[in-house]
Structure formats: C-alpha cells, structure tokens
Amino acid sequence: MLDKTRVPLSRPYLGKEEIEAVAEVLRTPFLSLGPRFREFEAMFSEYMGGRQAIAVSSGTAGLHLAVRAVGVREGDLVITTPFSFISSSNVILYERGVPLFFDIDDKTLNLDPGRVWDYLRKKTRRDKEGKPIDIERGKRVAAMILVHIFGHPVDMDPFLEMSREYDIPIVEDACEALGALYKGKKAGTFGEISVFAFYPNKQITTGEGGMVTTREDRQAELIRSMRNQGRGDNGKWLNHVRLGYNYRMDELSAALGIAQMKKLDAILKKRDEIAKLYTELLSEVEGVEAPFVAPWARMSWFVYVVKLKERIDREMIMKRLEEAGIDSRPYFPPIHLQPFYRELFGFREGDFPVTESVSRRTVALPFYTGLEPEKIQYVVEELEKAIKKEGSF
Ligand SMILES: Cc1ncc(COP(=O)(O)O)c(C=O)c1O
Incomplete structure (x- = not known):
C-alpha cells in the first residue's frame, strides 16, 4: 500500500552507519578540531583527484572564503548567474563587490557563455596589467562565479578560455553538483577554487556544512587560516595574521560526512x-x-x-x-x-x-x-x- 501521508520535497539518506559515526564522536572529548574533519577532508581530496579540500561550516561560508581568496574588493565586478540560490551572489556583496549578471542558456539553465564572451569583447578594455575593466563603469572585472545549477555542469570550455584570455579567476559553485561530470571530468576540478555544500537536501549531507577545494597550496593555506579566525600557521594558538571567521566544520558533521562519502x-x-x-x-x-x-x-x-x-x-x-x-x-x-x-x-x-x-x-x-x-x-x-x-x- 502506498503511504499517502505526504511526499516531501527532499529527505536526507541516512542509515545506522551515520548514527553510529556521530555517536562515536560523542563518546570522545573532541567535538571540534579533532581527527574527523581532517579525515573527511582527506577523503574529499582523494575524490577530487588530489585537490586540497578544506571543510567549512556551510556552502555559503565556503563561497565567501573563495571570493576573498581570489581577491574581490570593494567595487569589483563579478560575473555570475541570476538563476541560482541567492548565496552564490550574496557572497559578492559580503565583500562589497557587484554581481555582473548575464542571462542563462534556456536548456542547461547555466550561464550562457556567448553572452559573457560578447560582453568581454565589446564592453571591456585592458588595464596596464592586461586585466579587464568595464568601460562604462570603470570597474575591474575581478572574478567569475560559475554555478552548476541543479547538478548540471556548466559548459566549462568557453569559460576556461575566457579565464585564460582575460586573466579572470573562476570560482565554481558546485554546491549542487557533487559527482557531476563535464566531458568526463568532475565538476569542481576546473576552477581556481570550488565549493560544495552539504545541507540535508544535497546529494550527501553533514547537517550544515561545505567543502572548499583548490589545486593551489597558497590558496588552501589562506582559506584554512580564514576559516579559523585568521590564525597564522606557526602553531601559536592566539596568533592572528589576517581577518578571519569561524567557518569551521565540527566533528559531528565531519563524521556524518565520512559515512555519507562512503555511500x-x-x-x-x-x-x-x-x-x-x-x-x-x-x-x-x-x-x-x-x-x-x-x-x-x-x-x-x-x-x-x-x-x-x-x-x-x-x-x-x-x-x-x-x-x-x-x-x-x-x-x-x-x-x-x-x-x-x-x-x-x-x-x-x-x-x-x-x-x-x-x-x-x-x-x-x-x-x-x-x-x-x-x-x-x-x-x-x-x-x-x-x-x-x-x-x-
Ligand atoms: C547553488 C548554491 N550555492 C550555494 C549554496 C549555499 O550552501 P549552504 O546552504 O550550505 O550555505 C547552495 C545551497 O543551497 C546552492 O544551492
């Protein structure tokens, strides 16, 4: 008989492995900054072909750190899509940048590369370092945030070409796209920085949580520091070398993440x-x-x-x-x-x-x-x- 009580929009997929993994953490004194988040990061890094992985408290937190890490500053323009969950754009505002929206492709529902090409060719000039400046606004085009919407990968090739030609870093918002492939390669392995999210409606969940990945050690170090109150890496506990946040993932979430990654x-x-x-x-x-x-x-x-x-x-x-x-x-x-x-x-x-x-x-x-x-x-x-x-x- 069909259970007609309700068909919910979404449900996490959890079993006894997840319950046991979380309970096990509760039997230890390490609820934060213990062994689990490192283990989760290592697993995720392996899944992403060796990119560095930094566990954070949400996808939004991860995107915020990504925007900071690629150097978005007040007044900078950031190319992105208006068809997304609000946080892919809000993180630009956190740094007082300005989202530069372009319309989407009506099939993939992702940013339409043709429109962005057109803009870069016709509406920008280069500054002394060859970086694009919006002619009308006189502002720097500092980054692109590409969102793989609903888990459908963005057509990356044209964006990678734009990124190379105009020296614009790509942040991939892969919050909805864990495991998606673009021409056989995982979404989240293209951009300078990529971000995943683990809210309970996602493919895997940690309750709240996210993961930032990057292939650049320098960026990984910076993001790790910003995640943890801007601490320096000399091992001293209260040594803060930059503005940071508490965007850490706790051990319970990480344990959940490990159990989910296995599935x-x-x-x-x-x-x-x-x-x-x-x-x-x-x-x-x-x-x-x-x-x-x-x-x-x-x-x-x-x-x-x-x-x-x-x-x-x-x-x-x-x-x-x-x-x-x-x-x-x-x-x-x-x-x-x-x-x-x-x-x-x-x-x-x-x-x-x-x-x-x-x-x-x-x-x-x-x-x-x-x-x-x-x-x-x-x-x-x-x-x-x-x-x-x-x-x-
Ligand atoms: C495209 C996109 N970006 C960012 C986020 C933010 O993730 P979180 O809810 O973990 O902050 C989400 C999550 O719903 C999302 O779907």
Missing part, C-alpha cells in the same frame, strides 16, 4: 535511477518538459525540476499537488528580482528574460535518494491530473 557512488546511482524513472513517466504527460541533459554532461541529480508550458497556471498546479499531499517548489526565483537586489541595483523585470521565463515555469518535484518508485508514479499521476483539471490539455 556516494551508490547514492548517485540511485538518484540517477529516480531521475530516469521520472523522465520516462513524464514523457507521456503533455504540457511538462523534463530536465535537459547536454550530451557532454553527466548530471549529478540535486533536484528534479520540470518546466511547465507557458500557459499553465503554475500556482494552481502546485496547489493541487499540495492537496494530494505532494510537496513542490518554484525553483528558482531570479536573484535580480529579489526585493533587496532591486533596491540596491535597480533591477527590473525584463532585465534577464530567459531567466525570468524559466523561473516562471519551473517546478521542483519531490526528489531524494530514498524516493520509492510507487511515489514517483503517484507524483506523476497527480501532476497529470492537475494539468488536465486546469483544462489546458
């Missing part, structure tokens, strides 16, 4: 199967578009987001799903239209039409590693009914 391959496989089943069942449903996956991409499924046809009333559909006990969310509202972004920068509707059109039509359906096939079937049936009831098809 990562199995988790990614299960999520793949769930997405496949959704896509297969939805191919019969009119008015709904399943997520696009580029031929060069291996998706790491973070969420399962469908697009409704323009004339379908999304709010009504979501209400009907809700009545059937199914959680869903409009993912993502555009960042530039958030009230405080409008206020700060004067953004308006129409500024990024592709992002806005996608944002009006997307719905995240229940998606998590333990989601049973019967529930997927139920969600799709109810979605189909809701669309038919709306009289659109």
